[in-house]
Amino acid sequence: MQARNLTNKDVLSTPGHLISLAARGFARLSEARLKPLGFGVGHLPVLVALRDGRASTQRDLARFAKIEQPPMAQMLARMERDGLIQRTPDPADGRSSHVSMTQAAEARLPSAVAALxxxxxxxxxxxxxxxxxxxxxxxxxxxxxxxxxxxxxxxxCVPA
Known part of the structure; x- marks a missing residue:
């Protein structure tokens, strides 16, 4: 796609702006449908990764969900508080924990996926x-x- 001079009106018709509007619309709809199940939109990538065995540590979950470590740590703390996940120390690495989904979250996950x-x-x-x-x-x-x-x-940036 070639760059061109955009007016203020045109910028509202760019793919970036339209995708942003669509993403916010999906987020609002998803949050409304997931809230009664005790989930948030951000929880689903974590729970699906745990369910499917794609990740089991905070670092792996952050990479899978494509978010930075600090926000993942905050989300996992809230999810643990809300009874969605549990953490157990990694016997091979005292600095790390294994994260797993609780039975309560596992029982509600199919309804959440269906709602999405x-x-x-x-x-x-x-x-x-x-x-x-x-x-x-x-x-x-x-x-x-x-x-x-x-x-x-x-x-x-590596100097030459």
Whole structure:
């Protein structure tokens, strides 16, 4: 996509702005549906990673959820307080803990996933299956591009 001179009106039609609006809309809908189940939107990547065995430490969970360690530590503390996870010391590394989902969270997780999937279905009302699949492909590619750009910009500057 070529850069062009944008007016204030045009900037509201950019993919970045529209995706931001869509993300906020999804977040509001998801929070409203997850709250009665005792979950927040941020909890789901953690719980799914724990359920599927993709992560079991704070560091791995932060990497999986693509957030920094301090916010992950805060979220895990709240989740532990709310009875969604439990931490046990790692016998091989005294500085680390293994994180696991509680039975209470495991019992409610299927309802939470169903609520999110229902919200996605409703949001994609009027889209064909092909359009919905194409949107996923495009967003996945966009996220990869953003990750690439962010990692290049975050790389330390090495003097020549």
């Amino acid at each position: 999937l229902r919200g996605n279905c409703e949001a994609l009302s009027g889209f064909t299956d092909q359009e919905a699949a194409q949107l996923v492909v495009l967003l996945t590619r966009l996220i990869a591009n953003l990750d690439r750009v962010a990692s290049v910009e975050a790389a330390p």
